[in-house]
Every structure is written in structure tokens, then in C-alpha cells.
Amino acid sequence: MSGTIGAEQASAGADATQREIWQQPRLWREVETSSADAFLAPLLARPDLRIVLTGAGTSAFAGGLLAPELARHLHRRVDAIATTDLVSNPAGYLAEDVPTLLVSFARSGDSPESAAATELADQYLTDVHHLVVTCNADGLLAREHGPRASSHVLLMPAGSNDRSFAMTSSYTCMVLAAWSALVGGAPMETLALAGEGVLEARDADTRELATRGYQRIVYLGSGALQSLAKEGALKVLELTAGDIVAYADSALGFRHGPKAVLDSKTLAVVFVSDDPYTRRYDEDIALELRASLGVDHVRVVAGRRSERLGDEGVWYVDGLDGVPDAVLSLPFVLAAQMLALRFSLALGHTPDNPFPSGEVNRVVRGVTIYPVSV
Template sequence: MTRGILTLPEIGGQAEALSAAWEQLKQQQSWVNKYIGNAEYDEVVFIGSGSSYYQAQVMATTFRVWLGRSASALPSSDIFLFRDQSVARGRKVLLVGVSRSGESSEVILALDSVKELANWTTCGITCYETSRLGVMAECLVSPLGKEKSTVMTKSFSSMTYMMQAAIASAAGSAHFSEMESVLALQGDVVVHGKGFAESLVEENAFNKYIYLGMGAYYGLGQEVCLKLKEMSYVWTESYGTLEFRHGPKSVIEPGTLVCLLVSEQARAYELKVAEEMKAYGAFVLLVTTAGGADTSFADAVFEIGGGSLSDEARAVLYLPLLQYLGFYTAMKKGVDPDHPRNLTQVVTI
């Protein structure tokens, strides 16, 4: 069988990719000081397309919380097509391009569109140092984020982690220590997530999939929703956890999987939503630091650990299980997660 031979080891290689990103960041401390650690910017805007846009959301959230400075995340196209609607004029802006390949047309067009503007500075993060992005702007580079499969898995994790580690470096020792702790946990969630996801898919038949998350996990929820859709072509959506109750919950019925990325900051509120969905007939999967009496109602609980860490620092720990969920759903359906229909690694326009 040749289906999935690229994607499976790339999901499994995340711990090594994060470790390599951590070591690479040590060599790029001058980049951190020049860009992320530079307080002269009024606004830091992280941009990307598709999965890279969802990374940008996690990065911007982490930046705001850990550095207490203004940051936002936008689709790349908003900058070169709707810049004045997206970013207030007259601000001193750092534009951070996010692209696995460094070749995404929209990221390149966005950075190129501001190069003559006096108040705009550009930089980026990629997995390919010789890409167009890598050449036109100074970039952080995730050395083991390179992938052969179409969908982003270890590239997403390692780039997100690397940017968060850069933000932590600028923020101070406490957050930097948190990012080091994540390295010690990632290997376990990769190993345990594989078997958990495989059994979950084998033992159940779902016809709808809903992902819920808040804060830094809102972008993650969008990303894992996309992973399932890309790999297996199933009907799936993602929402802010409490926002899901305002109308969208009408789609819940038996056969619906509701996967909640549980934060510690809003845990009690989020679990109330999950209990409500369970009462409507959904199969509830909780991804959380640890199970307990408050999670006993759920159909499945996957523990990632790291309860002493901030919600932002734990972000990449949520990904392996849910990437595997997409992979094994595709395999069960008989489709190839390595080469999804209609998709390419690099999107050009």
C-alpha cells in the first residue's frame, strides 16, 4: 500500500522538527532582537494563507499575551488587496510573512506591496531558506519542517513552535523555560496520539466533525479542521467554543464528532458547552492537559500534559492527535492523504 507513506512519518517526526527549530533559533537570536524583540513597531502583523494563516493567528495571540504589545493576524491577500481596510494608516508596522514553502504567491505579493512604504518593515518564517520569501526578507527557518506531502503537519508544528520560542526569547526567561518544557512533552503526545487516533477512527463512524477552540486554540481548531478536510474530504467545520452555541449547534445530531481543544483559562465554560453538545447526541472528544471529574461525561479524553504551562505554550501539543485523526480517517475512506485532490503544496495566483 502506497497511500499515506509520506504523511504518516511526517506527523511522526514532529518532536525532532521542534528540537531542530529550537536549536536553530539559538543561532538566529539577532533576528529576534531586530524584529520580534524590537518595541519600536506600533503593530506587528502576521500574515499567511491557508494553514499558514492559522499559524499566524496562534503567533499573534502569543505575541499579544507574552509581550503586551499590539499584534494581529490576517490572510496575506488582505494586505495587498485591502491594506487600508486591514491596518490603520500612519502606524509603524512589522509585517511577518508565514509560509512553509516560501513560495506562496499571496505572501510574496503582500510583502512586495509594502516594500516602498516608509513605515513598513518585513520579515518572515519559512522552512526553505532559498525560497523567494527567504531571499526577499530575513526569515526564521525551521530546518526539519520541510515536507514531501501536500498537507502541512510537522511544518505547521515546528514553525508555530519556533515563532512562539522567538516571542518567548523576547519576553523573558519564564516563557522561554515553558517552550523548553514543551520539547520534553511533544514526543509522548506524538506516540500516544497515533494509537489513540487509529482506535477512535476504527471503532466509530462519524458523519459530521466539529472542532471548537478559544484563545490561541481558535486558530488551532481551524487548522485541524482543515487537516481532516484536506486529507479525507469529509464535512467539517470549526468555531469559537462559546460562539458555537449561537446558532451553529443546530447541526448537532447522533453521528457528529465534537472535538474540543480545552484551555485551562476557560476550562469550566468550555466543558459546559461540551456537555451541552453531548446532551444533543454528539460524540464528544476532549483534548486537554488532564482528565478529571469534570471531563467524565465525555466519550473520549486525550491528555497532553503540561498543566503548569500557559495555554499559549502548550499549543503545538494539541496537534499530533488531530493530525493523525485526519490521516486515519482518510485511510479508512480509501483516499490518499499524501496527495489530496485539487491541492498542491504551493498555491500560486
């Protein structure tokens, strides 16, 4: 069966990473958010509520992905602020003392900035509630906020707390859970089927691309999908231990200088929005990249068939026409995760632990949290 874990990959230290990538459609079917309904309903009824989405690394990209889509659907202010920014500059990001729902994304909940961000929000804001979206019931964040009336801990399905180095299952489950809890209406079964289709259809493609000797990968996306591009780039950097230079930008922003990163050893990946207006910009940059790099060195990931793009080099995700980009991003990111895994293996790394000497850790260490006076 395509995508199964062979002895070669297990011995190469890819067992957990590959399993956690391939299990995601099954876990999406298990995401359950009804426990948060009673907590969120009175908060979302308040027209003056500010929603802040926070997390570090991949968890920050979950917030960046969701913020513009939630703002569009909830018709309110939604800000994505990484915990790494909020903790180092709380006076700047929490300057407005307005009713706030702080949504914390955390795989383990044990990163130093995770708890510090919620504590700072409590110090700076007089009316703040916390929605903790986490994969670890035993983590510091879940333990601290579980008993509090002003908080709700939303736990992800068992198995989503990735054992491998990189966040894969944890990321997609937390994105789906937050969307379902705050907006609702995610087509779980259709989404899972689409994800299974990506894993099956792109297995051979990602393997072949990893053998070509690319030294750089550029990910591009617009609106919410710009954060997805950042996540795709981070996965490559993490799993190849920095051997592949990865860059992310928006479709329009890329032309303003960053396009200089392109060379003959570059693979470009463009995520195409389903929004009819935004999609035009994504298609434009994809066509421009094809002209400069060659069609065979550009991959486009899209949920809707396009006459402009045709079929060559386009990875279509069927069955999700018209869904919000935040939901569409979930099968999209599977392709990026697969690419990172394949490149890591092709370069001789161990994806489950690409930094065996400990230069980078699964849960961040060495951060000093300083007290602040408000």
C-alpha cells in the first residue's frame, strides 16, 4: 500500500513522522469540540470581544492561518500574535484593555512561553478568558487552566500529541478544532476523504521530487495561506536540519525583493486560495514562476480546477470547492509534510529526530521568563 512504513524508513528514523502524517485524516474524524460550546457562546455574543490567537512556531502559524478567516466569518477583530512576540513585548500587544478571548495553541503545553503568555494576559487585561487548544492533558498549560472558570481546555484526539520532532497531527487537529469550535460547519468526512486522496495521489510525486537535488524550496500563499506557506517552509527546515534553504512569502510580496532567492536548484510550491478574487494573484505568481523556473520545477496545490493553470504540475485536491481556505489548508499541508519527509530521507537525516545532538529540541529549552510590572 502506498504510504506504508517500510523497514528502510523505520531504520532511517522516520517511523513516527510518517505514521503521524498518514494518520491525520483518521484523527480529523475524531475531533470533537462540543465541550467548548457553553463556554464560548456568551463570549462570542459580545460585539466588543477581541480574539487573540497565540502559540509558538507551528502553533503560531495555526493562529496566522485562522485569523483572517475567522475575522471574515465572525465579523469581528481577530489577531494572531505569536507567544514569542507577546512574551517579549506584552505592553505593545496588550495595550488595549478590551474584553479578550486568548486562544492558546500548544502541542505539549510545556513550552516556557505558553504559560507566560496567558499569565501576561491576566496581568494586562481586566476581562480575559482563555481557550487552551492542546494535545497534552498533562501539560503545564492544561493543568493550570483546567480548574479555572475563566478558561476552557479543548483536548485533541488521542494520538495527536506527536512523538516525532515536527508538529504534523497536532497542527492540523488544533486548526480544525479551533475552526469547529469558533465557527462550526467543517465538513469532517469530506475533509478526511480529501486528505486521504492527497496522501495516496502525491506519495510517488514527493518521492521523485526529493531525488532531484534541489537546494532551495519556496512556498507561496495569499491571505490565510501565507501562514500555510510559512509552515511548509518550517517543516523543510526542521526535517532536513537546515540543509534545504526554505523561504515563504505571499504571492504579491514575493516580487518585492525576495524573488532573488530563485536559482536553478529551486523548487517552488504555490498554494492557491479558493476565494475567486485572491485566487487570481496566486495563479499569476504560479504562471510567472513557471516562466522563470520551468513548469517541471513548480508545483501548484489547488482545490478548484483552473483553465489558466491546466493540469501539468498541479496537485488538485478534489471535493472541497467552496470551503474556506482555513479548512482547505488541511489537506494542502499534507503535501508539504510529505515533501519535508522525503527530502529529509533523501539527504540521509532521521526525521523523527533530525537534531540528534540536541541543537534544536522538540520542546523549547533555555528560555528565561522575566517578571514584568504593569
